[in-house]
Amino acid sequence: MGAAAARKMGGTRAQIQTVALRLFADHGYEATSMRAIAEQLSITKAALYYHFASKEDIVRALIAAMLVRTAELVQWAEEQEPGPALRREVLSRWADIMQDQGLRMFRFLSANQVAMREITPDKSGMAAQLKRLFAILTPPNASVADQLRARLSLAVINMVGMTASDLDASEDEILAAARLISAELLPKQS
Amino acid sequence: MGAAAARKMGGTRAQIQTVALRLFADHGYEATSMRAIAEQLSITKAALYYHFASKEDIVRALIAAMLVRTAELVQWAEEQEPGPALRREVLSRWADIMQDQGLRMFRFLSANQVAMREITPDKSGMAAQLKRLFAILTPPNASVADQLRARLSLAVINMVGMTASDLDASEDEILAAARLISAELLPKQS
Amino acid sequence: MGAAAARKMGGTRAQIQTVALRLFADHGYEATSMRAIAEQLSITKAALYYHFASKEDIVRALIAAMLVRTAELVQWAEEQEPGPALRREVLSRWADIMQDQGLRMFRFLSANQVAMREITPDKSGMAAQLKRLFAILTPPNASVADQLRARLSLAVINMVGMTASDLDASEDEILAAARLISAELLPKQS
Amino acid sequence: MGAAAARKMGGTRAQIQTVALRLFADHGYEATSMRAIAEQLSITKAALYYHFASKEDIVRALIAAMLVRTAELVQWAEEQEPGPALRREVLSRWADIMQDQGLRMFRFLSANQVAMREITPDKSGMAAQLKRLFAILTPPNASVADQLRARLSLAVINMVGMTASDLDASEDEILAAARLISAELLPKQS
DNA sequence: GATGAATGAGAATTCATTCAT
DNA sequence: GATGAATGAATTCTCATTCAT
Structure with missing residues (x-):
């Protein structure tokens, strides 16, 4: 064809x-x-x-698609009972999203943050969704370190695509390891 | 003036x-x-x-400068007695380098990885230095997870500049937290 | 208009x-x-x-056009019975080609040989065509002088555009004279 | 050194x-x-x-050097008895001049005629010298063809550098052949 | 006799975008 | 739904030239 x-x-x-x-x-x-x-x-x-009306418009459509899935995750999470169990589950679902087109998407977003910042002054609301996601991953009154841990636990999964290159292991092995480390980073207390 | x-x-x-x-x-x-x-x-x-002969040439000079400091660290580390203590110290020195111009440099490198990949097919040798640095941070026969941990322990420090923006804490507080988490990620066994 | x-x-x-x-x-x-x-x-x-993709591309198109006419002449000539008569006819047809856009073309080519050499490493095949044309104009076992004569008999026609400037005669008169001299230069034996 | x-x-x-x-x-x-x-x-x-005051100035110096030798030849020739014998001798001396740096010089001049025309609106007087040289080579009341022949007889020698490339003979052999053909081109009558 | 640093003008080329058909 | 032709603004880079030292 x-x-x-x-x-x-x-x-x-x-x-x-x-x-x-x-x-x-x-x-x-x-x-x-x-x-x-x-x-x-x-x-x-x-x-x-x-x-598409413009090149930026393509990007916006791309981000919008990613945003939908993130927003769904956030919405679902906010309706659940908070706590360590939820946090682990959120992380797992995040990894699922990433495994799809998502990894490429985040590779793109990470590698082009600057361009994006100037294209979408976050009218797309991605930053807002991530903030809510971080909130869910962070226990109340968390220390700065714990707040950073929450962010890193997500980032670790997104980084797989970038760090994988020089490790001699399959992408799946690496993603599995990333899920593990990601979970370890999660703040333990309620 | x-x-x-x-x-x-x-x-x-x-x-x-x-x-x-x-x-x-x-x-x-x-x-x-x-x-x-x-x-x-x-x-x-x-x-x-x-x-400068070209725009790329400026980048090359920039990377070369960073490379010098990285290479010095690598060389020093390779002359020390291996083990957990050295790994902690390496991490600490890496953070010191980053605190200076380095952070901006790594923000630039991370945010422009793709452009860089096409500019420097690593004739600069940065990748090689990082590989040696990872080797030092990774115990012999390390699992994939541990290898990833080594990479992340460095990355965590470099990410500070990028993740800092939405946290309400000073850059110094954040860097301190990053050092902490970075150390925790380090493989514990000899 | x-x-x-x-x-x-x-x-x-x-x-x-x-x-x-x-x-x-x-x-x-x-x-x-x-x-x-x-x-x-x-x-x-x-x-x-x-x-046109580039400035060079315009030149290539220009040369390609000239090449077509040269190639046609060469092909036709190679199918004919060799000998002095053919040689005279080839020369005459060459002059016809030149009279058209060709003269300007060769003025351009002669006056910019160096630039051309660096643009078309003769992927265009013009040199090859000329070589075959020279072969036709040169009797077997020709002396160096006769080989040179063959080349000059063509060149004389192309030079008209360049040498004409200071002679007080019309371009047509000059071209006619050039055809004459060109024919005289042709090796006489079979 | x-x-x-x-x-x-x-x-x-x-x-x-x-x-x-x-x-x-x-x-x-x-x-x-x-x-x-x-x-x-x-x-x-x-x-x-x-x-040198400018790039053009270098060219002017170059041309001036060539001009001196040409002018000497012209002056000498104008003091001699005109006729076929002189014409042959002039041609021979021209070839001598060319054999030196001259060939490179004429390769340069031919291949860059246009640029030169715009640089030296013949304040150098080269054109004037050549005109006088042509006059010497041309019998009185010469036909257009003969006038062209005179020009070609000089040109043939200058062309050696350009046409030599695809002939398999030494530059000296070719130059000798060129002298021969050049002499043949010369108008025969007084 | 020569250099290091700089300039202004202009080169080729690329890009996102438009619009009549 | 899509094309062919075109545009204006920008980009990287090169060049001949100047001048204080």
Whole structure:
């Protein structure tokens, strides 16, 4: 099935997002041109603009997708009984999200934080969601160290994609190890 | 003292590096133009090119500077008696390096990994130094988890600059907490 | 009819080639900027880059066009019965080609040989075609002098554009004289 | 003997001319930067400007040197008895001049005619000298063809450097052949 | 006789974006 | 839904040249 045929049946818009995310993650946001995205899909630049108003718009759509899953997790978590058990479960679900497209997404976000900061002055609300997620992972009156631990426990999972390269172990092994360490970092008291 | 006067006494080349690092870290490598750097220093773009052959060349000089300090640490560490005590000390010295210009440097490196990967196919040898540093921090026959821990114990310190923003604590408090957590991550057995 | 209207009906790409060849021939390749070409056509530099990937690319297109006509001549000649008569005919056809756009083309090529050598490491195959043309013009076991004569008989025609300037005769008169001399240079024996 | 030592004893100004001519001939006038010339000599660009007021100035000095020898030839020839014998002798002396630095010089001049035309609106008088040389080579009331022949007989010799490349014969063999053909081209009548 | 530092002008090229069809 | 042609603004980089020391 050629690129054109693929598009015919599978939502050009979705395809653009997939390709764009891959290129953004691999070469960086600024270094990825609309031309490059269009060429990968064998469509014209103008076609891109039919589906997305601008390059930033593609990013916003990408972040929005990630945001939905995060928001779902946050909402669910906030309805549960707080405590160490919940924290472990949240971490586990976060890892599940990451295992999917999420890892690539976070690789992109981490590696392009600066560009993103200037694109989305967080109208997307991702920062807000993360804040609530951190709150759930942090016991009341937590020390600065514990607050940092909460942030790191999430970050550890996201870092897998970046740190994996020089370790000789499969990505799955590494992700498993990351889940373990992540859990250890979690503040232990209620 | 005007910008011109300041330059007269303080090595234009060094000034360029300082300003460039700040801009790269704040706005990203690709988003920082030679024009922007030149304007900050009140010199012309051409003057920039008198001191550095290219934009990439500035980055290389920046990385080389960081590399020197890393290499010194590695060399010193490799001459010591291995063991948990050394690992703690290495971590502590790493934090010292980072506290200086280093933090900004690592913020820049993390936030622009992709751009960097394409600029320095590690001819600079930073990756090699880090590998040796990891080796020192990792006991022989370490598990994958322990290998990851070693990497994270360094990363935690570098992440301070990025994660600090939403925590309400001074940068120093946060760095102190980071040192603590970093030490905890270190593999305990000899 | 304004420049814009003219373009509408006459293939911008072709127009660019015509204008570029004229400027290259008149002012030299390096001395002709993309800006100059664009201005002549009342289009923007960016429009130029829509049609040609680079300045060199324009040259390559120009050479390719010349190459086609040369290749046709070579192919035809190689299918004919060799001998003095063929050689005269080849020379005559060469002059015909040159009379068209060709003269300007060769003026450009001669006057910019060095630049060209570095642009087309003869992937275009022009050198190969000329070699075959020389072979046709040279009897078997020709002396060095005769080999040189073959080359000169072609060159004489191409030189017209360059040498004409200070002679007080029309370009047509000169070309006629050149054809004559060219024929005389041809090795006489079979 | 290093480059610096060489300069100490051998007139920097002369060295600059030699190097510049080589670079101009090899890479073209516009494509040869002052930087490139300076680097070849292991001196600074500024030093170049100590010896020559500008890049064009180097060219003018180069042409002036060639002009002297041409002018001498012209002057001598104009004092001789005209006729076929003189014409042959002139041609021969021209070939002698060319054999020296001259060939490189003419390769440079031919390959950069356009640039030269714009640099020296013949204040150097080379064109004038050549005109007189042509007059000597051309019998009174010569046909257009004969006038062209005169020009070609000189050109043939200058072309050697350019056409030699694909012939498998030594440069000396080729030059000898060129002298021969050149003489044949000369108008025969008085 | 020469250098180090700097400049202003201009080069080629790339980019996100637009719009009539 | 998509294309071909074009634009304006920006980018990296190079060049000839200058001048105080």
